Amino acid sequence: INAEYMGHSECLFFFAYFPCFLNRRTMSSDDEEQAPIQRIDQRDLTRTQISKLWLDMRHNYYATIDWSPAMYLNLAYQGFISVAQDVYLIPEIQFKYCVLEFENLHVGRKDRRRASKYKFRVDGDLDAVLRGIEAHHKLEGQESWVVPKYQQLLRALFRKPTNIVANPTARLQVHSIELLDDNDVVIAGEIGYSIGSTYTSLTGFFSTERAPAAAEDEVANSEQSKGKKLPSSALLHNSAGKIQLLALGRFLKQQGYRFWNLGHPPRPPSKRHPNGLMMYKADIGGRVVTRAEFLEKWCTARDEPLRPLECSGVMASALLQSEAGSGGS
Numbered sequence: 001i002n003a004e005y006m007g008h009s010e011c012l013f014f015f016a017y018f019p020c021f022l023n024r025r026t027m028s029s030d031d032e033e034q035a036p037i038q039r040i041d042q043r044d045l046t047r048t049q050i051s052k053l054w055l056d057m058r059h060n061y062y063a064t065i066d067w068s069p070a071m072y073l074n075l076a077y078q079g080f081i082s083v084a085q086d087v088y089l090i091p092e093i094q095f096k097y098c099v100l101e102f103e104n105l106h107v108g109r110k111d112r113r114r115a116s117k118y119k120f121r122v123d124g125d126l127d128a129v130l131r132g133i134e135a136h137h138k139l140e141g142q143e144s145w146v147v148p149k150y151q152q153l154l155r156a157l158f159r160k161p162t163n164i165v166a167n168p169t170a171r172l173q174v175h176s177i178e179l180l181d182d183n184d185v186v187i188a189g190e191i192g193y194s195i196g197s198t199y200t201s202l203t204g205f206f207s208t209e210r211a212p213a214a215a216e217d218e219v220a221n222s223e224q225s226k227g228k229k230l231p232s233s234a235l236l237h238n239s240a241g242k243i244q245l246l247a248l249g250r251f252l253k254q255q256g257y258r259f260w261n262l263g264h265p266p267r268p269p270s271k272r273h274p275n276g277l278m279m280y281k282a283d284i285g286g287r288v289v290t291r292a293e294f295l296e297k298w299c300t301a302r303d304e305p306l307r308p309l310e311c312s313g314v315m316a317s318a319l320l321q322s323e324a325g326s327g328g329s
Contacts, residue, residue, distance in 0.1 A: 037061045040091060045074045045166060053093060054079075054295060060095055063088045067149050069156050073164045073172050076195060079298050081202070081263055083145040090145075097294040098262040098278075102253035104285035107246050107320050114239050115316040118187075119180040120247040122311040123159055126176040129189040129205070130154075136205035146191070146203065154191060161306055170196060171306040177204070179244040179316065181237065188240040190248075196304040199252050200261040206241030243316055245284055250319040255308055258301040261294075262286045 040062035044053060053059075062080070064071065067089055075082050080091035130151060137144035146154075157174040164170045172195045179188040190204025252260055265288040267277040289297075 035059045037063050040064050060092050062091050070165045074166045077164045077166050084147045084150045096265050098265040098281045098286040100260040100286045105249040106285045112320045115243045115320045118316040119313050120316045121178045121313045123176050128186040129176045132205040187237045188244040196302040197258040197307050198301040207237045209236045247316040247319045257307050
């Protein structure tokens with residue numbers, strides 16, 4: 001089995017030559033036509049085949065009907081992030097990634113103040129986080145890609161470090177990251193997984209419950225406000241999503257993680273998206289890297305011993321105050 005995956009020394013050799021291949025084709029932009037989705041199976045993830053996918057700068061999305069944990073584990077191990085569409089598992093090897101090195105995590109004074117009423121927890125209530133994600137997608141007028149089959153995969157790998165077929169010394173564990181209010185209700189959270197000394201975020205949510213005064217104003221002005229979102233200041237748990245992310249970043253650093261894979265890069269404001277997309281990733285300190293740079297970092301970290309991520313509950317403010325010298329306003 002060990003002969004079927006690319007080891008660290010071979011990765012170093014591979015990446016020494018990777019940039020010259022990348023220079024032959026510029027990175028994909030929003031204006032480019034999406035290349036057709038390619039079929040993928042376990043044979044494509046072996047040592048002799050995976051470099052072909054890594055070097056293919058035309059394709060990023062793939063599809064499979066293999067929902068086995070072994071397939072999911074091998075995809076994650078090789079740097080793919082998988083979502084779901086109908087009966088298909090859709091893994092993506094991105095053209096660019098957003099990563100966060102923990103020395104770049106930005107925690108402001110307002111963040112520390114707002115964190116004082118929340119508790120941070122890991123793996124306490126996966127069901128609550130999944131319900132929150134489902135509700136959040138519906139609120140945005142979207143269908144959640146965390147379909148029942150995907151949830152089954154998550155549950156199979158939750159709270160249980162699992163060896164990866166491609167490299168039996170490497171392990172993956174799914175996690176539920178949670179931010180709780182003073183009644184121990186999960187008001188923000190995400191699902192993700194650890195491999196070696198890396199953590200990858202998949203998707204998350206935050207509470208959109210209105211503050212009492214804002215709720216009254218919304219009823220009084222229902223016609224004028226129809227179809228419009230209230231500003232974040234009108235939310236009962238203003239900035240809860242950001243506080244969850246910042247607390248997680250601090251906790252990952254404490255546990256000895258090398259870096260945090262935030263997935264798709266943020267997109268600056270444009271005509272199509274005047275406010276940009278996922279700009280919070282840049283706000284907390286994430287930076288955009290090419291596929292080549294990401295995979296070089298990834299292949300080093302994925303084979304290290306699985307870092308623990310256990311927390312039954314700690315005040316988020318304690319995590320954010322742990323390096324109070326960093327950050328600004």
